Amino acid sequence: MTPIRDRSILGIFSIVLFLCLSYILFVITPRLAVNISAFHGFASILVLSFNIAIIFSWLNFGIIGGLLFTILSFVVGLSGAIRSGCYSSATLAWSYIITMFIGYSHWRATNKLKQTFALKSEKRDEDINILSDNIYRKKGDIKHLDEKLLRYLILKDVAESLTTTLSLDDIAALIIERASNTIKKEGRVLLYLVDMEKQELMLSASQGAQSVKAKKGDVFDRWVLKHGIPLIIEDVTKDFRFSSKDSEAAKEFFRSLIVSPLLSGNKIIGVLRMDSLNEGVYTQDDLRLFDIIGNLGAVAIQNAFLYSWIQELAIRDSLTGLFVRRYFMKRFQEEIKRTARKNGALSLLILDIDHFKSYNDKFGHATGDIVLKYLARAMTSSVREGDMVARYGGEEIAILLINTDFERAGKIAESIRKRIEDEPFVLRREKQNLTVSIGLSNYPKDSMSEEELIKIADSRLYKAKSLGRNRVCEN
Incomplete structure (x- = not known):
């Protein structure tokens, strides 16, 4: 049985008991007056029985019901006993006061226990709510940490993948791809690298x-x-760091963006950027991850630069910046094979500075180096992209003209000779007449072997010198 149902039964019982006792005391008791001893004993029992109704009323109705039943019981019991002439029983009505105090004490103790229980229940409910809230937050934190762990595992994969190649183009494509896969949000991904000569950004790779x-x-x-x-x-329309003109021009292409610098030491070598047509797409956490990818990318790009620089050191002459003879011969062999497969043509020029020793003797070896550097720049700017210029030995320079027949090669050689002759060259404030002699050979006209082509071009160079220098010898 539930507590509410128990209290209802006690309340009904106390009311019924009170009414029954009142009826018996006022109606039945006077009929027993024939036997005086039995009458007084029965009356006393009735008067005392009201204490039960009082106790039950205190238990069920609390202080108001208890006081009401006490007063009613006192009035009914006392008046009933006096009316029946049982004055000794009437004195027993004072026991109601004692019962009332017992009921009041019980009610007060019960009420205090209820209040204590209610406070404890409230505290328990509060603790449950706090725990539930903590559990909810912890679950959110766990989910957030799981997402972070997944992202950092992706970053580990990014770091590993960026170490698998030293090709700048491959690294740029990897950075773009992994940035998009890590952030996993809509928008373009752009990679700009700094052109060190012009000191400006140039687009290297993009996605989306x-x-x-x-x-x-x-x-x-x-x-x-x-x-x-x-x-x-x-x-972009609400960012105070940029002018309204810039913001209005930008909002046509994007509304939100994150940009990270690619740092190598204290130098910025580029920027990595992601933007979206929608506003509020990216968070600070996205920016942190994006910045990490940018830092990893910067290291990979710098490694690619260093590798390329080391390769250049291995194949470039330190004084003139032209290709070295060893690398030139390797490329020459490759170009011969490629030209043979395509049934094409290529030409070789070997060039030598006329009277070079006299410059060294007159002005010193440092001046000879200046002459070689000047000539290297002039040769590089005189040929097409794809052609090859190398320092063949001493003051000799070899030029490989790709997809060039004999006649065309002769015209190019003559234009180079004339350019060197016509351009002023000043040494120690003195104008010098710098000239060159050039020997020419052609594949397949002269030979189909690189050794023979070099030998023929070299012999024609010396023939040009023997014929008076400052000329091109083709046969």
Whole structure:
């Protein structure tokens, strides 16, 4: 049985008992007056029985019901006993006071226990709510940590993948791909690298964009390039760091973006950027991950630069910057095979500075180095992209003209000779007449062997010198 149902039964019982006792005391008891001793004993029992009704009323109805039943019982019991002439029984009505105090004490103790229990229940409910809230937050933290762990595992994969290649193009493509896969949000991903000569950004790789108009970056990329810190913008139209003109021009292409500088030491070598047409797409956590990818990418790019630089050191002459003879011979062999497969033609020029020793004797060896550097620059700017210029030995320079027949090679050789002769060259404030002699050979006209082609071009060079220098010898 439930406590509420128990209290209802006690309440009904106390009322019924009170009514029954009142009826018996006023109606039945006077009929027993024939036997005086039995009458007084029965009356006393009735008067005392009201104490039961009083106790039950205190238990069920509390202080108001208890006081009401005590007063009613006192009035009914006392008046009933006096009316029946049982004055000795009437004195027993004072026991109601004692019962009332017992009921009051019980009610007070019960009420105090209820209050204590209610407070404990409230505290328990509060603790349960706090625990539930903590559990909910912890679950959210666990989920967030799981997502972070997954992202950092992806970053580990990014770091490992970037170490698998030293090709700059492959690294740029990997950075773009892994940045998009890690952030996993809509938008373009752009990688700009700094052109060290022009000191400006140049687009290196992109994803999610059919065409990029800002090939050299925009005001946001240049801001990162200038300040060297990451940038996040939730809405370009509301960012106070940039002018309204720049914001209005940008919102046609994107509304939110994150940009990270690619740092190598204290030098910025590029910027990595992700933008979206929607506002508020990226978070600070996205920017942190993006910045880590940028740092990893910067290390990989710098390694690629160093590798390329080391390769260049191995195949370039330190004085003139031209290819060295060993590398030239390797490429010459490859080009002969390629030309043979395509039934094409190529030509070889071997060039020597006329009276070079006299410059060294007159002005010193340092001046000879200046002459060689000048000639190297002139030769490099005189040939097409794809042709090859190398320092063949001493003051001799070899030029490999790809896909060039004999007649065309002769015209190019003559234009080079004339350019050197006509351009002024000043040494120690004295104008010098610098000239060159050139020997020419052609594949397949002269030979189909690289050794023979070199031998023929070299012999024609010396023939040009024997014929008076400052000329091209073709046969």
